Every structure is written in C-alpha cells, then in structure tokens.
Amino acid sequence: MQTDRLLVGFLRVGAMVSALVMLLILLFLLLESWPVLSQLSLLRFVVDTSWHPLEGAYNLMPMLSGTLLASLGALLLAIPLGIASALFIVFFAPSYVASLYRRFIELFAGIPSVVFGFWGLTTLVPLIGEWQPPGASLLAGVTVLTLMVLPMVALTAYTALAAVPEELFRNAAALGLSRWGMVRGVALPAARTGIIAGIILAAARALGETMAVLMVAGNVVQYPESVFDPIRTLAANIALEMAYAMGDHRAALFVSGLLLMALVMVLSGMAGLVEKQSHV
Amino acid sequence: MFEMMQRIRELSVQSLVYLAALLVSAIFIWILSDLVRGGIAHLSWEFLTESPRDAGRAGGIASILVSTILILLVALVTAIPLAWATAVLLAEFIPITSLFGKVVRFSLYVLAGVPSIVFGLFGNAFFSIYLGLGFSILSGGLTLACMLLPILTATAEAGLRAVPDNYRLSSAALGMTRTAALIHLIVPAAAPALVAGLLIGIGRALAETAALLFTSGYVDRMPGSLLDSGRALALHIFDLSMNVPGGDAPAFAAALILVSLLLCINILAMKLAYDLQRRKMMI
C-alpha cells in the first residue's frame, strides 16, 4: 500500500509537469510578444504598408495569405490523391499489393520535411524554373507540402475505412451494389468523420510546416499574382529572421508564432470535435 | 443501356484510383532514386568518420552525428520518464472522468498540435535565454523533449489500456499491490506498444529541423559538452543546401543517411515489437 501511494505521488508529479509544458509555452510566447502587443494596436498587423520590421512596419497579412494559399493548394491536391490511395488499399488492390502500398505510404509519412524540401530545391525548382522562371514559387511550395500531407490524409482515411464494420459491406454486396456503389453509398459515409478529422489535422500540419516550404517557395513577402510567384509563409518568416531579430522585431516574430499557434489550435480543436461527434 | 453506363462508371472509377496510386508511387520512387543517385557517390567510410571541413563541402559528418545522438539522448532521457509516468497515471490510476486527468489529456492534445517552429521559439526564449543554456545541445534536446511528450504519452497510454483488465483484477484478487502488478504484468504486456511509441518518437526527433534552428544552433564542430552548440543532421542538410554553394553532393549523402536511418528505425520497431511479444510469453 505504501509503495502504491509512493508511486502514485511520483506519477502525479510527472503528469503535472507534462501538463504544465503547454502553459509554459503559452506563457513564454505571450511574454516575448508583450512588448509589441502592449504598444502597438493589433490593427497594425493588418494595415501596415508591408512587412518591413526594421522600419517598424509589421503587416502580417501577405505572409498569412501565403501560408493559407500554400496550405489550401496542398490540401486540394492531397485530399483526392490521399482518399484514392486509401480506397486503393481497402477496395481496389489485390491484398499483397495493398499491404505493400500501405507500407510504402507509412514509410513516406516518416520522411523528414527537410528531405522533401531538399528534393524540391534540387529537382522541382529547376524544373519549374525552366518552364516559368524563377521556379521557387507558390507552386513549388504547394507541391512539396502536398507530398508531406498526402501520407497523413491517406493513412487516416485508410484507418477510418478499415474500421467500417464488415457486415455493412456484406449487406451492401447482398443488395447487389456495384463496387463504386458500395464505396460511395456505404464506405465513404460510414468513414466520413474519420476522414474529415484526418484532413483537418493535415491542414494543421500544412499551416505549421516550416522547412520544406522555406526551401522552395522563394520567400518574397508579397501577395502572389500567379502560382509561379514566390511567397513567404509565417513559419518560414520566423525561421528566416529569428537569427538576427532584436527588440520589437523579435517580439513581432513571437506574435506571428502566436498567430500560427492560434490557427493550428482552432483546427485541432475542430478535429477533436469531429472525432467526438463520431462517437455519439 | 443502364448496365452499360454502370460498367463504364465502374471502369473509369477503377482506373482513376489505380492512376492515383500509380502517380503517388511514381513520385515517391522518383524522390528516393534522386536521393540515392545524388548521394551514393559521395558516401564513404570517411564521410561517416571525419568532421566537416570548408562549411561541409569537404570532410564528413562525424561531429554532426555525435551532436544528433546527444540531442536525441537529452530529449529521450527527459521525455521518457515524464511521458510514461503520465501515461501510467492516466491509464492505471485515475478514472477516465477525473478532472485532473482531463486537464492533463487536453493539455497534451493541444501540445501535440503545436507547430515545430513554435517549439523553436519557445525553446529559444525559455531554455536558451531564460534558463541561460544558450545555443546548446541541452536546450535543443529539452525543446525536442517537449515535442515528444504528447507522442510518447499517447502511445504508452493506448498500449497500457490495451492490456486485458483481467490481469489487473486477478493480480488484485491475489493480494498483489498495484505497483507489483504494474512491474510484473502490465508494463511487460504493454512493452511492445511502449517500444513502438518510443521508436516513433525517435523518428520524429531525428527528422526535426525547425525546433532546433534557434536552440541547438549551427556550430558543426565536435561538441565538447552538452552546453556546446551542436548541429543536428537534418539541420546540416538544410544548411548545406540553402547556405553553402556547392554543398549539394554532401547534402544528398547526408539526406540519404538520414532517410536510411529512419527506415532502419521503422524496421527495428516492427522486429522489436514482434520479439518482445514472443518473449513475454516465455518469461
């Protein structure tokens, strides 16, 4: 009994420290961005001429739009490819090809973002550059991000589809449904919440991704006019400027970090809600 | 007529799905073969055993590997006790409805979603500056530890919950303390899951770049202590490709090493889980 109490006491301390990490992160982000948050009105992050931190212009909107455009583009490509991959594994491929393809996707989920970025930089950017210079562009960023979130979409969709009870399929088959009829009418609706939650999490991943996009997107602070224009994302901006940022500039970077985190937290909250709904 | 339409629809859907799978496979094979082609020529025993010279254009990655391993060790030594203690508490000792448990779980859920660049910001502000650790392996490792906490906790909790309840009931009915049941029965039964989670965490840590940019720093010399700055392998690839003209060949080789390392960890995870599963039947 005493050993049990001792153990629980120790465990509680551990759990408390784990829980406090999140608070600590929030606290320090707020603390560091406080100099700017307390002096400047929040409007400045929207109406300033652009992002010229050394001259005191802190408009985050071009970079926010870059972040959102890149993530949106990546999702538009990754969702159909990812869901098709999951359908391929569950319904269309012969079993050994299916398990091989799944291992393949799992392997690619583990490839570091810096490697994707590096490949984009050495292969993709020159390729796009030959066609529509300069090459380092929104398109390159979208492509690399697509490759990064595609395994995530595919694997969550696969898990959701695999969790659909077998009887449903047997029943659908007994009703003489075609394979596509079964997929569209039974499998996808039954797995819907899982797939959507996976997509939302992939969106959060895309928004927060730093290195891969930084390496291929050109990093010019601007609203892009076409997919061939370079962009800069919020996360890339932090990585680029933290090394030399001082004073208000540094604080402004922390503000963009807070913004990024708020975006991601809203998304993961949404994913949590969607998942919870599926259990009701 | 209707049947005709339906057959056409079936066929077109099937070809679309196959095409998507083919496209995805082709792109990934393309990436892998690019890595192998670009990196294999530069790989040699010296590349692993020498330290980088001329900003990495020449020499090898020995000091980079040492720094990477040290950062990883610091992260694991810090994160594992915290994460596993939390998981054991959540899975074994508090009811699922307890407020404390809910707060801890929610906090870790939010933590899991924090982008790695934000971890970098926090690590820089807290470990490097507030705690005065500077740009060092220690700050980098501790920052990574924060990142690993939610993954390690979630996998461990799931593994512990998957242990059949009758082990708990029958060991309690035999008058064993819960501590004894944990040590002798429940943790061994959950070990494959714990190890699998651990390996996922290691993979995540090795792949990390953004969180290390402003915590463990850029210095590519052999670290003398945990308070020295040390450059991780992923960061080395980034630096070579972005900041070092003519660094592509060593960057390819380093990327090839990193990817093979992660591949080995994946295979090891599966094999270890399998072995443990078999061994726990034999003790």
Added chain:
Amino acid sequence: MNTNRDAFTLGPLESGPACCVPQPIIQVKNLSLRYGDKIALDNVTLDVFKGCITALIGPSGCGKTSFLSAINRLTDLIPGCSINGRILINGQDIHAANNNVQALRRNIGMVFQKPTPFPLSVRRNLSLPLNEHGVIKKSEVAAIIEQVLQDVGLWGEVCDRLDTPALSLSGGQQQRLCIARALALNPEILLMDEPCSALDPIASGVVEDLINRLQGRYTIVIVTHNLAQARRIANYAAFFWVRERTGQLIEFGRCQHIFESPNHELTAAFVNGHRG
C-alpha cells in the same frame, strides 16, 4: 492472517474440518452496493459458514458477481462503485481503517469466469504472487508449487513443462492453474465466479470434482448459473433476484431447503425453471 509459512501444509484433502458446523466466517450486514446512481445490490444480510460451499444463484444482473467482489474489496478498483453496510470476516470489518487490503485478498482467493492466467510461464504464474507476499526461498516456493498443482490434479499433466507459457495450456487446465494460484497463498476463503461456465463439459466436470474435494478445507462461495451444479456441490444456497434493475437477496438456506421446499414463491419458480 496466517503469515507463518512453516505452518503451511495442505495435507490430504479429505481430512478437513467437518463441514457445516454453522460457524459464520463471513458476515454480511445490510450490504448495499451502487455504481454511480444505480443501485446494484440492495440491503443484503447473509452469513457464510466456515468450511461450507455456498452457492449464489439467480438470473443475470441480480448482483451476484458484485456481491462476490465486495467480499475481497475488488470493488475498490471499479470507479464510481460505493458500498454501504458491513462485511465482517472472522469478526473483523474489512473496511476498518487498519485493515490491509493486500492481506485481506491474500486470505481470500478468487477464481474468475474466464481462466485468467498471466502471460507468463506456469511456474511464474504461481511464484509471482508468492514472491509478492514474501515467500522467496526457492525450495519453499517449489514445494508449494508442487503441492498446489497436486491438489488441483494438474501436477501429472504439467510437471515436465512448468516453464512453458501458461497460455499454451487448455482451457480446463488454465482454470485449474488459476485455482492452484489462489490456493498457493493458503487462503481461508475461495470466491468463484462461474468457474465452469467458460469450459467444455468434460473440463467443467473435472473442475467441479475439484471444487467438491476442496470442500471442508476452504470456505467456498461460488456463483453459478448451472442449477444442477449448485445442487450437486453446495451446502448452502442464496437466491438473488432483480427488481427494477436492483439486485436483492430473496432467500438463503440449506441447499436442500432452497431446492426442495423454498419459502418464497419466486425461489420455487426459479429453481423449477419457471422464471429467470
């Protein structure tokens, strides 16, 4: 609690104390048990007599298993479960502040419906609880293991493969191993929660014979859905019934009395197969 291991010998099973001298060992007084708001068991008062087999019978959901788990305080492990009333064992309240729950459970063995061997070897299944209760000397542990495996009739079957995984045994062997594991701690009381219901008829017969042989040496409380079995092996029977999802004790008495001339018409209907 008997912690003196030197005094530990099982001896031939036939020579136990004469059964059914009505000497109460477990006294349950006004026991009520709730899970959250739901009352699972309402106001049960019952004496279990030393050395006898007491069968708990009744339809599913009438609280028999809850009653059993209350006796060794396994209910402590169930979140939201609360208990009112008193349970005395050898005159001592099991919820008394100074009572050690580990020692209590050591004195009360329990066997579950499904065989629950640990994922360890046969030997380790038996030695682990012994080690935990301070029996560490190798020779002593080995002696106890042989003794209890003899008692449950498993020694001949497994003596040459004590180090194989317990999960490789058949279902009936696993259940007897679980009984041996409980006996190894030399308890006074054995709680059995439908120990035969997950077994095939032959294995079930072997375990039933074993329970019969244990009578007299141990006080046994057994939950069973098999009325014929209850009739064959029990000295006393307690009949539980469920009303509005709340379990109640309807009637308690000698087995013969309950089965042949019950006082309560519900009991009569149940034992004759008209209700339940």
